[in-house]
Amino acid sequence: MLFNYSLCFLLFIYLFIFSLILFIMGIYFSLFDLVIFIEYELFMFNSSQFIMTLLFDWVSLVFMSFVLFISSMIISYSEEYMSGDYLLDRFIILVLMFVFSMMFLIISPNMISILLGWDGLGLVSYCLVIYYQNVKSFNAGMITALSNRVGDSMLLMCIAWMFNYGSWNFFMYMDFLVTDYNINFICILIMVAAMTKSAQIPFSPWLPAAMAAPTPVSSLVHSSTLVTAGVYLMIRFNPLYLNSNLSIVFMFISLITMFMSGVCANFEFDLKKIIALSTLSQLGLMMFIISYGYIYLAFFHLLTHAMFKALLFMCSGVIIHSLKDCQDIRYLGNIFNQMPLTCICFIISSLCLCGFPFMSGFYSSDLILDIYSMGYLNLFSYFIFYFSTGLTVMYSVRLIYYLAISDYSFFSFHYIYDNSYIMLRSMFIMLMTSIVIGCLLSWIIFPTPSFIMMPLNLKLMVLLVCLLGLFFGWFLGIYNLFDVIVMYLFKNFSYFIGNMWFIPYITVSVPFIPMKIGYNIMSVTDFGWFEYYGGQGLYRVLMILSIFNQSIQNTMFYIFFILFSFWFILFIFI
Incomplete structure (x- = not known):
């Protein structure tokens, strides 16, 4: 356990110092309006370049400094909070993977790298929610993971749709394609993805369910990492929504989310x-x-909210x-x-x-x-x-x-x-x-x-x-x-209000319908005629042929004598 405590203290010091450095750099970039865009070629295969792109501006640097600062405090906090846990090393590693996935998402101007950070957040959040291995944690983890998978599928479709532009570096051409027809579909996909990650209606039930995780994880998730990923994505893609009807729809959804969570x-x-x-109410306010x-006012509230909400969970x-x-x-x-x-x-x-x-x-x-x-x-x-x-x-x-x-x-x-x-x-x-x-x-x-x-x-x-x-x-x-x-x-x-307007039941019931349809189709096809004429039918045909072949081999002498007699008679008379 001494190794665990020393590890927590060293991580606390390193992350705290690194957060201060990033915050000073963010102030410097803000004062001089600097943006650094880095492209690094990983490898080339058959004249196809695989390039890693990174974006450093004052928004990403300040946000990363806040994420590292809060995570350093939470790791130091976990040193005593999780002192009775024999797997503290595993917990710290999961928290660090969670933080690095969020940082990877923050500095990514490319849809592929955003998906990697986005999926990393979803996977590690599932591992952290089910950290206490019981039925309640498992159910909460499944709700969290499946709700976030909707957003992942939206990003995958967005990546496929961006083939029309020849590049996934949306940072380069987003301001010039606002009037393009294809960009409207991308706007809808990005909006649904942000709604799933930031738990807007109808994807709200996973946020209270994620409370099955340890309190340090809740403090980190609800302040600066998982739930703010959708807000940050909307900030980056905001030029697409200016003077659009989608912003009115999104405004209505966020208002209802604020009202529902407050009640x-x-x-x-x-x-x-x-x-x-x-947290859900404040996310509705940001959206x-x-x-x-x-967008900068929402970013301002995002940063201030991250600080006192992390403190609230720690208390x-x-x-x-x-x-x-x-x-x-x-x-x-x-x-x-x-x-x-x-x-x-x-x-x-x-x-x-x-x-x-x-x-x-x-x-x-x-x-x-x-x-x-x-x-x-x-x-x-x-x-x-x-x-x-x-x-x-x-x-x-x-x-x-x-x-x-x-x-x-x-x-x-x-x-x-x-x-x-x-x-x-x-x-x-x-x-x-x-x-x-x-x-x-x-x-x-x-x-x-x-x-x-x-x-x-x-x-x-x-x-x-x-x-x-x-x-x-x-x-x-x-x-x-x-x-x-x-x-x-x-x-x-009170039952209606206390159960989030029955949205959790609707969220569970809606996937149940296609699951039931899929089960019936599987029963008719895989377990029905396809199995009857496929695997089982082929098995019966081969069984009959093998039985016939075995019977022939068992009576080989009689069959040979009969065939020889038949041939001899034909030879004499013909």
């Missing part, structure tokens, strides 16, 4: 699933602002560890007096999620709300957007109340305190970064200050929605109205 989070009692549904046309892992692996928030409460440091990190990260002023989430969320208020969309989307924002504050306040303020409802005899020094070290580094990264990134991504002037009622709308969410979250948490009213008086409604 479901208020009906959920599993700690990790509430945080997972909050919405991308479809609105502000939940410490709480779950301390409370004997209990994840039901109804059993928790009043742990602020016993675990003050962990609760401080949890509350601050929740405030960042709510967009509390001068936290990291405030700089991106408030700017998104202001930009959206200056648009010309209809009243329905405006209402759903602001209502989903209020739901974010609502479930965050509800979660804080259940964990830190309500009565403790677990074991009477317990011993809980902040003794996880290695995990607290990673959490405090993430805490400091989550507080300051918002203003720092706003200076880097938007170096020219902009002044937004809005009517007073629109500007106060954000404050009003947040205050209403705070009030209802606190009120419903204190009086337990979710338990009393919803669970008993509106059982069917």
